Amino acid sequence: MELANRVKTLTPSATLAITAKAKELKNQGYDVIGLGAGEPDFNTPDFILDAAEEAMKSGFTKYTPSGGIPELKQAIINKFERDNSLAYNPDEVIVTTGAKHALYTLFQVLLNKDDEVIVPSPYWVSYPEQVKLAEGKPVFVNAKEENDFKLTPEQLKAAVTTKTKAVIINSPSNPTGMMYNRQELEELGKVCLENNILIVSDEIYEKLIYTDDEHVSIASISDQLKANTVIINGVSKSHSMTGWRIGYAAGPSEIIKPMTSLASHSTSNPTSIAQYAALAAYSKSDGDPSSEMRGIFSERLEVLYGLLNDIPGITCVKPKGAFYLFPNVQEAVRQSGFNSVDEWAKELLEEEKVALVPGTGFGSPENVRLSYAISLDALRDASERIKRFILNHQ
Structure with a gap:
């Protein structure tokens, strides 16, 4: 069946593609560190969960x-x-x-x-x-x-x-x-x-x-x-x-x-x-429920930013908000002998089991996006793996 022209122009989501591959490797038993998350790694606050439960019980369905x-x-x-x-x-x-x-x-x-x-x-x-x-x-x-x-x-x-x-x-x-x-x-x-x-x-x-x-x-x-x-x-x-x-x-x-x-x-x-x-x-009138997240994300940002800048071939502008870093890895890719950032990121996932999102999907083919919406231990481990991958391919 012939599909509508409007869907033929769509580009598959780069974030979903890398997430799917990482999930496949996890299901095979590999220790994969995913840096592609586009959501906070915290549960919804309890007072919001309670409000949802009360809404259901009150018939707001x-x-x-x-x-x-x-x-x-x-x-x-x-x-x-x-x-x-x-x-x-x-x-x-x-x-x-x-x-x-x-x-x-x-x-x-x-x-x-x-x-x-x-x-x-x-x-x-x-x-x-x-x-x-x-x-x-x-x-x-x-x-x-x-x-x-x-x-x-x-x-x-x-x-x-x-x-x-x-x-x-x-x-x-x-x-x-x-x-x-x-x-x-x-x-x-x-x-x-x-x-x-x-x-x-x-x-x-x-x-x-x-x-x-x-x-x-x-x-x-x-x-x-x-x-x-x-x-x-x-x-x-x-x-x-x-x-x-x-x-x-x-x-x-x-x-x-x-x-x-x-x-x-x-x-x-x-x-x-x-x-x-x-x-x-x-x-909610008594405080900002996002303040706890800000404190944790801020600490993670400082740690990951410092670790990335210690990896040869990677440079990074320090962000002010959200929960992403967007380093330029073009020099690391060149030194490693890969033809593109996409190819480099794919091999990084296969070899070191670190999933990050190539910048191609964001209109910036020299960069990658790393989410720090995961634990500090996982961020440190991921940085070590990325550094090892680059050094092994020099």
Whole structure:
């Protein structure tokens, strides 16, 4: 049977491919260290689990409004006011089946055939695929390593055409862990306003920052930028709720309303129980449940960053947030005699049983992504294995 053209352009997920291979080796009895995880290695906090159980017992197991239960939307509105100094109305917020679905739905309602979306690279693997599924065209701009993998206003301006509809800004970033400061966002925002470009601001890692730098939502800088921005966020990373699949988008009602209509014909609504769990996550008043994760991730970052920089042929820009390192391994690959980072990473997995994700899937073929969402002992062991692999192949 002939499949739709839209799926023929999709690129398989690099993260899922390496995870599948690592799992296969584990099932064969090998001691595999996986550095590909895109989720915190903590269980969801107990008070959220309790809220889900109470929701089930109370009969909250039925359909809900497509855009989310009113209580959760209000909790999200309160979160924006508390954390980002932003004011939204309920018709400017949609709760979705994960932040990924928020992005997917946004591009479906935003893009016509061949509309362009500027995607700074390195990028999260799903951005270009979601644009293509909406028949749009991802326009890649190389956010250079010497600029901490961040898009410059000059680069953004040069990439704009008459077909440019939007630009994606992800801060803190997956896969690099880098983040934009207020001045950088102001300058990018100015270009967007001058060219009537919608800003898609992915802020899913906003709670996982390990420096004194403050997360700044570009929508909070001015009323004009708020009106020109759709924020994507969720509870997956901040509350270790990846499997619950609750995300959301906030922006102009003329965008959020059709997103809600589209969701009503695709998912009907996010899972009712998960919504009540997310409501508990955002209703807790006594402290930040992500603070413990930040402390642990910060320690792991310091350890792994130091270990990687001690390995010949590897250089690494130190990230400020998320839970990834994105080292450049091109010199190690060259010294080892491999033709590409992909080939090098595949052999590393086969030989030393260390699974990391080649940067090719993120638009950066000289790098690899390592997640430090595993124990310190495992990170130390993985670093030793990587170092041994490189030295053995010199």
